[in-house]
Amino acid sequence: MSSIGSSLNQQHSSAVFAADKICWLVDEQLILDCLTFEIKAQEFVGIIGPNGAGKSSLLRCLYGLNEICAGELTFQNKPSHTYTRRELAKQIAVVVQEPPTHFDMKVSDVVAMGLIPHKSLLAFSSPQEQITIDNAIEMVELSEKKNAAFNTLSGGEKQRVMVARAIVQNPQVLILDEPTNHLDIQHQIEVLQLVKRMQVTVILSLHDLNIAAAFCDRLILLDKGKIVADGSCDQVLTQQNLKNIFRIDGQIDQHPFHSGRRITFNFTDGKVNEI
Amino acid sequence: MKFKYSFITIFSLILLIFSLLAATVIGSVDLTFGQVFETLFICNENQNSGIQNSCSVDPVYQKIIWEIRLPRILMAFLTGAGLSITGAILQSVTRNPLADPYLFGISSGAALGAVLAISVFSSGIISVTFGALSGGIFSVILMLTLAGRAVLQVERLLLSGVAVSFMLGAFTSLIIYYSDPDTASTLLFWMMGSFSNSQWQDLLLPAISITIGFILFLIYRSWIGAIQAGDEGAFTLGIPVNQLRLMMLIICSVITAILVAQVGGIGFVGLMIPHISRYIVGSTLHKVLFMCVTIGGSFMLWVDVVAHSLIPDQVLPVGIVTAAIGSLFFFLILKSRGRAL
Numbered sequence: 001m002s003s004i005g006s007s008l009n010q011q012h013s014s015a016v017f018a019a020d021k022i023c024w025l026v027d028e029q030l031i032l033d034c035l036t037f038e039i040k041a042q043e044f045v046g047i048i049g050p051n052g053a054g055k056s057s058l059l060r061c062l063y064g065l066n067e068i069c070a071g072e073l074t075f076q077n078k079p080s081h082t083y084t085r086r087e088l089a090k091q092i093a094v095v096v097q098e099p100p101t102h103f104d105m106k107v108s109d110v111v112a113m114g115l116i117p118h119k120s121l122l123a124f125s126s127p128q129e130q131i132t133i134d135n136a137i138e139m140v141e142l143s144e145k146k147n148a149a150f151n152t153l154s155g156g157e158k159q160r161v162m163v164a165r166a167i168v169q170n171p172q173v174l175i176l177d178e179p180t181n182h183l184d185i186q187h188q189i190e191v192l193q194l195v196k197r198m199q200v201t202v203i204l205s206l207h208d209l210n211i212a213a214a215f216c217d218r219l220i221l222l223d224k225g226k227i228v229a230d231g232s233c234d235q236v237l238t239q240q241n242l243k244n245i246f247r248i249d250g251q252i253d254q255h256p257f258h259s260g261r262r263i264t265f266n267f268t269d270g271k272v273n274e275i
Numbered sequence: 276m277k278f279k280y281s282f283i284t285i286f287s288l289i290l291l292i293f294s295l296l297a298a299t300v301i302g303s304v305d306l307t308f309g310q311v312f313e314t315l316f317i318c319n320e321n322q323n324s325g326i327q328n329s330c331s332v333d334p335v336y337q338k339i340i341w342e343i344r345l346p347r348i349l350m351a352f353l354t355g356a357g358l359s360i361t362g363a364i365l366q367s368v369t370r371n372p373l374a375d376p377y378l379f380g381i382s383s384g385a386a387l388g389a390v391l392a393i394s395v396f397s398s399g400i401i402s403v404t405f406g407a408l409s410g411g412i413f414s415v416i417l418m419l420t421l422a423g424r425a426v427l428q429v430e431r432l433l434l435s436g437v438a439v440s441f442m443l444g445a446f447t448s449l450i451i452y453y454s455d456p457d458t459a460s461t462l463l464f465w466m467m468g469s470f471s472n473s474q475w476q477d478l479l480l481p482a483i484s485i486t487i488g489f490i491l492f493l494i495y496r497s498w499i500g501a502i503q504a505g506d507e508g509a510f511t512l513g514i515p516v517n518q519l520r521l522m523m524l525i526i527c528s529v530i531t532a533i534l535v536a537q538v539g540g541i542g543f544v545g546l547m548i549p550h551i552s553r554y555i556v557g558s559t560l561h562k563v564l565f566m567c568v569t570i571g572g573s574f575m576l577w578v579d580v581v582a583h584s585l586i587p588d589q590v591l592p593v594g595i596v597t598a599a600i601g602s603l604f605f606f607l608i609l610k611s612r613g614r615a616l
Contacts, residue, residue, distance in 0.1 A: 063511055089513030096511065100504030105558050113501050117513040121494050149557075169512075 014040050015077075016173055016201050017062060022071035024061055031057045033225040034071065039203060041172075044196065046212040047205040048236075049222035050246055055205035056097070058222065059177050062203065063094050089117035093171035095162045095179055104149035107161055111136055114168030136167040140194060156187030163194055176204035180211060209246075213237055213260040221245060237261050280556055287569035291352075294573040298348045301580050303588070304339055314340045342475075348576060350473035350481070350537065351593075355544055355575025357485040357534050359567035361527040362545030363552065364492055367503040367560065368520045369429050375546035376531040378433065379524075380440030382542070384414025385535040386466050387447045393462055394454045403465065404477075404536045411532025414443055415525070427517050429506075432524075467592030468539035470579055477537050484530045489564065491526060495519065496560040503558075541594050543601040544571060551608055574601075 017039040024032040032054050039045055047055045060066040061073065064080065073080040076091070093114070100110060111133050112125075137146050140160035145153065150161065159179060166174055174195060180188040188208070192215045195202055206212045212219060212233065219236040221229040223245045229236040242250045248265055255262035299311045310332050318330035318337055330337075358376050365374040377383075388410020392403045422435035451459050492499070498519055501509040509516050531545075552566035575593075578600060582591040 065507060065510055084513075085510070085515065086513035089511060092511070094508075094511035096505065096507045098505060098507070100508065104553075105500070105504060109500065109559055110504060113497070113504065113508075113512060116497055116501060119497070121498070 016041050016043075016075065017080075017203075018074045018077075019061075020072045020074075022061060022068045022073050024057055024066050024068050031225050032061065032068075035225075035227050036071075037220060037227060037230055039201065041201055042199070044202045044215060044217045045204075046216035046219045047203065047222060048207070048209065048212055048219055049228075052224075053222040054225045055222055056177050057225075059094075059175050059203065059205060063092050063175055064088055086117055089169070091171055092173045092175060093166035093169040095159070095166055095174070095176040097177045097181065099158045099162055100150060104151045106146075107142060107148055107150055107153070108133055108137065108146050110150050110161055111164045111168055114165040114170075117169060132168055136164040137161075139167060140164045155182045156184065156190070159183060159187070159191050160194065163191060167198060171200060173201045173203065174198060176202070178205050178207065180206065180208060209237060209242075209263050210255075213255070213263065214258055233261055237263060280562060283556060284565065287566060287573075291569045291573050294576040295348060295352065298351070298576040298580050299340060299344050302339075302344060302583055304336070306336060306340070310336060311340060346473045346475050346478060347470045347579065349478055350470045351575045351579040352572040353478065353481045353485055354470070354534050354538050354541060355548070355571040355573070355578075356568040357481060357488075357530050358541065358545035359548035359552070359571025360485070360489060360492060360564050361530050363549035363560075363563050363567050364499065364523055365527050365545075366549055367499050368523045369433060370503060370505075371429070371433060372550070373546070374433070375542070376527060376534075377440070377540075377542065377545070379418040379436040379528060380414045380443050381411045381528055381531045382535055382540045383440045383443040383447060384417075385411035385532060386462075386540060387443045387450075388413070389465055389536075389539075390447050390450045390454075390462050393465075394450055394458050407536035407539075408532055410443075411535055412529070414439055415528040415532070417443075419521075429520075464592060465539045466594070468541040468594035468597070469590070469592055470538055471590055473537070480533050481530075481537060484533050488526050488530050489568070492523075492564055493561055495523070496564070499523065500560050503560075539592075539594065541575075541597055543598050544575060547601050547605050548574060550605070554608055 015038040017037075019035055019037050021034045021036055022032060023030060023034055035058065047058060049055055057066060061068050062075075062080075064083075064085065067081070075083065075088070080088075112129070114136070115129055115132070134143070134146070137143055140163055142157060142160055142164070145157065150158065153161065163179075176195065179191055179195070183191065188211060192211065195204070196215065206216075216233060218231065219229070219233055220227060221236050221241060228245055229238075229241055237252060239250060239252055242248055242252075242263070242265075248267065250266055251264045252261055253264070296308060296311060300306050300308055313330060314332050314337050318332055361376045362374070365376065365378055366372055369378075385407040388406040388408070389403045390406075391410070392406025418436050418439040421439065422432055451462055454462070498509070498514045501512050501514055502516055502520060506516050535541075548567055548571040549563060552563045552570055555570075556562040556566050575597075578593055578596045581600065582593050582596045585591055585596070
């Protein structure tokens with residue numbers, strides 16, 4: 001009896017997020033419909049699904065911008081709503097979809113914002129902080145653009161700056177909302193490799209299924225606000241799901257360069273295209 | 276084109292001190308720097324300690340400096356600095372480069388209050404200053420009430436402000452339309468702004484409110500910077516975005532209402548100086564705020580000098596000079612910036 005209890009406890013304590021039938025609605029329209037899942041420490045979880053499936057809404061529930069209207073969401077074994085925003089911000093860093101574009105802020109200023117949750121308003125900036133900021137900028141390989149205006153950077157560089165800000169925030173969980181949007185393929189891979197190196201729990205929404213297969217340990221497939229599939233990439237990326245959810249035919253096979261799957265879409269009518 | 280910050284700081288401080296002195300010297304009675312210096316630092320001490328005669332400045336000149344020019348100049352400085360820092364903060368928290376201190380119809384509210392004080396309560400029961408102050412604060416309260424939940428969205432907040440501004444402006448025009456020509460011209464002149472009637476005691480409230488505001492802006496500068504970068508991002512950093520924005524809006528409104536009550540409507544400084552400051556030092560908030568104080572203050576001092584000396588024996592309304600010089604200056608900046616990019 002007690003051993004079952006303790007093993008349950010142990011299982012519970014390794015979960016960073018545990019969602020139990022969470023719902024979220026806007027104007028009486030159910031956007032997230034009774035989602036139940038757990039995310040364990042150090043997992044790299046991709047949220048995939050067609051446009052409007054509720055990917056961003058789900059992420060926003062996780063970092064507290066959307067308040068769930070039913071169900072229970074626990075973060076580190078405590079109901080998520082019992083944390084103050086500041087407490088959450090100390091543990092969860094978020095890279096949102098829209099990067100800042102106003103009043104040409106300096107790269108180092110944007111990165112320095114990551115320190116805000118850890119810092120009292122009255123504290124002066126210390127040399128130690130400057131080192132933290134410089135290191136983060138070096139990690140994303142933007143040292144020579146440290147004093148450049150954020151607006152003058154390319155899309156890939158902007159996204160790297162936002163990752164640097166997350167690094168400075170020193171979180172246990174990193175949430176990214178479509179971090180590879182607007183990036184060319186090289187920079188998509190670069191940003192995700194960078195995130196992977198941080199060795200924290202990562203939850204991100206992605207559109208490119210091949211990228212998802214290459215980087216994620218686990219995928220959650222959403223459609224119309226419901227979880228349709230949840231599991232390893234092999235379990236989630238099936239021909240059936242492609243056809244039913246993404247409404248496209250495809251062939252799924254072994255990727256020639258890594259251990260994951262490769263998806264080849266067939267958009268010439270009917271016949272599967274071999275490469 | 277970005278200069279080194281420490282160099283700019285020293286330069287702008289020197290500019291401010293020079294402007295303060297120059298504004299004291301230039302006027303309908305031309306004085307010298309020596310006379311001003313003597314009056315400020317030698318004559319006054321002697322008066323206090325009862326020793327006479329080591330001061331060679333004519334007592335009339337001393338009176339001009341102490342009782343007319345200094346209050347006026349300090350009021351000009353406070354107005355320039357105050358409107359500029361509130362403009363900078365409002366532009367940051369609304370992320371709108373067109374935001375300025377008169378955002379919520381504070382100017383039109385204050386005008387309405389002043390108009391009521393002058394025309395309706397003409398017996399002098401309430402002063403113009405008090406009327407303007409209550410009008411300015413009333414407009415902010417009205418805007419926040421009417422906006423309701425829209426306060427949470429920046430764009431709708433700004434639109435509510437514009438609506439209140441037009442509404443109160445209509446009332447003011449209506450009252451001016453029905454008042455006699457003398458009252459109407461008094462009102463119009465008041466609305467165009469002037470430092471001429473400033474007394475020492477008038478400086479107290481603006482000085483206190485601007486100092487407190489400046490300190491609060493500095494304390495919250497990192498949070499304001501995060502809001503400037505985006506609401507959602509700021510939220511994820513643990514910042515109470517809506518509460519902070521509301522607090523900043525209210526502080527800015529109070530400072531503006533106090534200033535408008537004293538000097539009338541002086542537009543454009545609060546819009547323009549923050550942009551010029553950002554152009555010089557980048558958008559790091561505490562640097563921008565410091566630049567706003569020195570450049571905004573100096574700019575207003577020179578505006579006052581021009582208003583007093585452009586046409587002999589006549590003082591032009593400050594609001595007109597500000598807008599005229601300001602827009603020219605602004606075009607130059609936009610042009611040079613266009614080339615740099």
